Amino acid sequence: MDPKRELTSVDLAALVGELGAYEGAKVDKAYLYGDDLVRLKMRDFDRGRMELILEVGEVKRAHTVAPERVPDAPGRPPQFAMMLRNRLSGADFAGVEQYEFDRILEFVFERDDGTTRIIVELFGQGNVAVTDGEYEVIDCLETVRLKSRTVVPGSRYEFPDTRTNPLTVSREAFDHEMDDSDTDVVRTLATQLNFGGLYAEELCVRAGVEKGMDIDDADEDVYERLYETIERLALDIRNGNFDPRLYLERDDEEADDGEGESEDADANVVDVTPFPLEEHDDLDGEAYDSFLSALDDYFFRLELAEEEESDPTDQRPDFESEIAKQERIIEQQQGAIEGFEQEAEELREQAELLYAEYGLVDDILSTIQGAREQDRSWDEIRERFEEGAEQGIDAAEAVVDVDGSDGTVTVDIDGERIGLVAGRGVEQNADRLYTEAKRVEEKKEGALAAIENTREDLEEAKRRRDEWEADESGPAAETESDEDEEETQRDWLSEPSIPIRENEPWFDRFRWFQTSDDYLVIGGRNADQNEELVKKYLEPGDKVFHTQAHGGPVTVLKATDPSEASSSDIELPESSIEEAAQFAVSYASVWKDGRYAGDVYAVDSDQVSKTPESGEYLEKGGFAIRGDRTYYRDTPVGAAVGIQCEPYTRVIGGPPSAIEAHAVTTIELEPGRYAQADAAKRLYRQFRERFEDETFVRKIASPDRIQHFMPPGGSRVADD
Known part of the structure; x- marks a missing residue:
């Protein structure tokens, strides 16, 4: 099955509860990657650093991610990111809500100078709109101009038309939606009740209802069972009764492998859900403590799997996608510029209307100011205007609203609604509108500068495409000797872009390294792998090593592959x-x-047996040794982790002398106080600092991958 790339409405309903636990976290910084991924770096006082990812492109998601998994910050923050930083820096995260049962999340941030809302649309083309506390759009990734709704800078954000929320639907409304259908039960749940295909099928299974049953054949009992199942689902979501699962699908070969299950790395992630689904009983499921951590792991592993599928060294760069992306950005920027122009013009027109109706506006403001001097309440002032409007007084009829919370009055002049500061005069209010129009014009100038930069990026992409196409043989035109010379002289640490050349060897799930003489050494990670090494991979000519200390791995020095x-x-x-x-x-x-240091002994492969002596018993992973052993007393411990760039790009680890022979850079370790995971993060940061191409390190040398090659227990960098 194809992996999930978009969160469902049920996912979002579950997600909101867990994200709400971070209320009160402060925003440090905002980033925009490309034209579809927003990252908010935040600080939670109980949990520390928090990273929130909002992606609305081909992948549509919203969740927290582990700090070591966040993408590197873009070099030049675009206007949208700068706007977010200006509005959100130091703001408190006040909460998140799902709009009805739609795939829309509304994040609210509070600061002394006002409220900012980030509305994330995780459906269709996807969008992120930033509004003020009154839902006026400050900026958005995509401008929307439809008959049904408009989302453009300067306008009021319009939500899509509401649909039935199945988590709150009454029994009467449920029956009506079902009766109104002309298809089968599962399609009715998916469309009329808005559950989507997967959860519609899951509800049928849980309720014991045949999915393909025609709606006309569904009686009162079927309706009752389905409605009760929906109520239980809604109750679990409201109460946060989650038991998250990450689901994996194995190839047919792996599923039928008589040797037992293969490692998770050999399976493909296909779904992540807030609780187990009976619809996924045929898949392997991994349990998680929280839905947020499951989402983080799922999308991280999905990205890794998709990167492994492509080999950039053999492919023509996707110039068309890059060009289309830049053209989309230009279109968005042009829409923003048009929005700024329209907003500035409307503000100037409002200022001119104040002067055109000077007497009327002055009468309104003077009335309010006089009433306030007499200590009349705002409610009394509002009632006075309402009475005046009933009497046909022009000034009173022009008043639309009086808001005592911020001392403003909204008036309607020639069909244009204008907000006035009640404590100021006509000239001051007009000057305020002119100043605001000027500020919007300045935003327009910034957008014009940004669009010029984007046009330069577009022309650069077209130039590189033309150069590629002009060279018929592409980069392969270099002679073999030229390539050899380049490889021998190549300074990988200084390369701005390193091509990824991955190859997952058969022994990668074991502990392994290549000796400085290019012989393979493999070791077991647990009793099962120790058992497998001796039974399956031990061959004539190999040597077997084991420590005198308890719990050591079976280590095999292979004479041949x-x-x-x-x-x-x-x-x-x-x-x-x-x-x-x-x-x-x-x-x-x-x-x-x-x-x-510790003692190690070595024996030949024919001295190792899985058959115990008479009257003895071998535990799983154990083996019997017959004959003499060669001891290596007080063998010093030593381990290093390095990054290899040729012939493949990958992390390697093992004895320092062996790793230095194969890696372009290494970090040597010794026993220490840092837990394995923490030490891996330190190594990851150091490797990133050494490479010019930091994205290369992120792609092939995540902390998890580094940890794969580290000794068990505490460690520290040898030079620290």
């Missing part, structure tokens, strides 16, 4: 043997206990 013919005649280099011994002691309990 499993795809090659095995041979007991190969003489393994002493340097490889020493590195394998160091690997065995470093990835055992010796390191975890904070010790710097």
